[in-house]
Amino acid sequence: MAEKVLMKGNEAIGEAAIQAGCQCFFGYPITPQTEVAAYMSRRMPKIGRVFLQAESEVAAINMVYGAAGSGVRVMTSSSSPGVSLKQEGISYIAGAELPCVIINIVRGGPGLGGIQPAQSDYFQATKGGGHGDYRLVVYAPSSVQEMVDLIQDAFDVADIYRNPVMVMGDGMLGQMMEPVEFKEREAKQLPSKADWAATGLHGRKEHHVINSLFLQPEELEKHNEKLQKKYAEIEKNEVKYEMYNCDGDLDIVLVSYGTVSRICKNVIKMLAKEGLKVGLIRPITLWPFPKKAFEEVVDRTKYGFLSVELSCGQMVEDIELSVKGRKPVNFFGRSGGMVPSPTEIANKVKEIAGGAR
Incomplete structure (x- = not known):
């Protein structure tokens, strides 16, 4: 049995992502989630992985798009107004069917609002805050331990369905300290990325294009129908x-x-x-x-x-x-x-x- 350690929620998020195999983190500081990025900035370079503080939330989510397209596990984190800025990129990622994990440690709004805890991003997260007919899987943990456990689930579900997954906690969860255990988990049988990833690392044998642009309406409708079938599978299999x-x-x-x-x-x-x-x-x-x-x-x-x-x-x-x-x-x-x-x-x-x- 793994030893329990006392950790702040935001830092536990970072460690859970590292243990889930996150290879790249792109983010930008905003209260009350800045400690996620700070933790990743300390840990990721030491273990040979990528941490980059982007020049903006818009840049960060597009870096996520690129890394996800290469087939590596990638995460970004932000708080409410920052997630609003990421919405166009999130829609692109969903449209291109790329797996990634997005953390939102929610603060009060609308607008800049305040830095205290809130749950007022529910519509944004569950109804598709960006444009088009797309869905995110959205987890809402109630404790730091559950947040740690759901980070692993988030990366796995993202890979299984080739879809962005959000883990949404309020500011209290990000800031509170609780004992957590980083459990050893049985490795899941995940689908190969060789048939879509834009890199040779996954054994691709042909040229792959990562794209969400379909200029012919018949093609775009067919793509949307494919996405809706996938969302129906998620509704059938992933409710918690x-x-x-x-x-x-x-x-x-x-x-x-x-x-x-x-x-x-x-x-x-x-x-x-x-x-x-x-x-x-x-x-x-x-x-x-x-x-x-x-x-x-x-x-x-x-x-x-x-x-x-x-x-x-x-x-x-x-x-x-x-x-x-x-x-x-x-x-x-x-x-x-x-x-x-x-x-x-x-x-x-x-x-x-x-x-x-």
């Missing part, structure tokens, strides 16, 4: 979620992700003492969204669902699409970097349920 305290009949089900879900678990324990049975659905993949989890509880939930977020309700519509009007979907959130207390959330639950029994 946690169900907490969801056995039996329920008064209400909380829905939250990331560090907010940890607060919600405390709320559930508080309300149990007041006679309310409350469950939690925690999406670990924000896309694909865990619709199946709602099917498991919708008929056993008396008062419906409460989405708890560090945003103005961006996840609500995905919950509504999953519930399909069968039960009410309520919302409680804080924004701008404000974090709700367990008491605030508990009071909202009691308001919906008509008071504690």
Whole structure:
């Protein structure tokens, strides 16, 4: 068993990426994720890998495009406004079907906003913040350990589906320190890159062109249809979620992700003492969204669902699409970097349920 070490979330991201085989990192400093780049700047050159601080976020994501096109494992990291600047490049990467990992340690917005934690990039991450019909796989860890574990998953899933994968944590997760274990993992059987990578390192035998430009509409439509089939496979195979305290009949089900879900678990324990049975659905993949989890509880939930977020309700519509009007979907959130207390959330639950029994 590997020894646990105490690490800040942002630094744990960097070490997890290195242990997952990341060969290149391109980034640009922005609070609250700058320590990811700082850690990689210290570690990557010492082990013969590439670290480069780009002149901008736009440059960084296009460097990712180039490295991914050569078939190496590559990562970039940023925080909310920086990820906005990367969106055109992310769309190009998705269109060219290149694997890479993108870290977003979310801060409050819109605009420059503030540097405190938020979850207000949910739409940007899950609905395709750039142009065109594309999707990112989006992971939302709730602890530093889970973030470390999901980094390895992110690189593997990116390679399996030739698609960019985002790991999205709020600023608290990037800045908090927790004990983490870098576990030895069984190597997955991953598809060869020889049939598409633009380098001889992967044994290619013919000239490959990395491209997302299709000037003939028939060709572009065919390419989009191919992408949609791939996204359907991802929805079928890669959904991750946690169900907490969801056995039996329920008064209400909380829905939250990331560090907010940890607060919600405390709320559930508080309300149990007041006679309310409350469950939690925690999406670990924000896309694909865990619709199946709602099917498991919708008929056993008396008062419906409460989405708890560090945003103005961006996840609500995905919950509504999953519930399909069968039960009410309520919302409680804080924004701008404000974090709700367990008491605030508990009071909202009691308001919906008509008071504690």
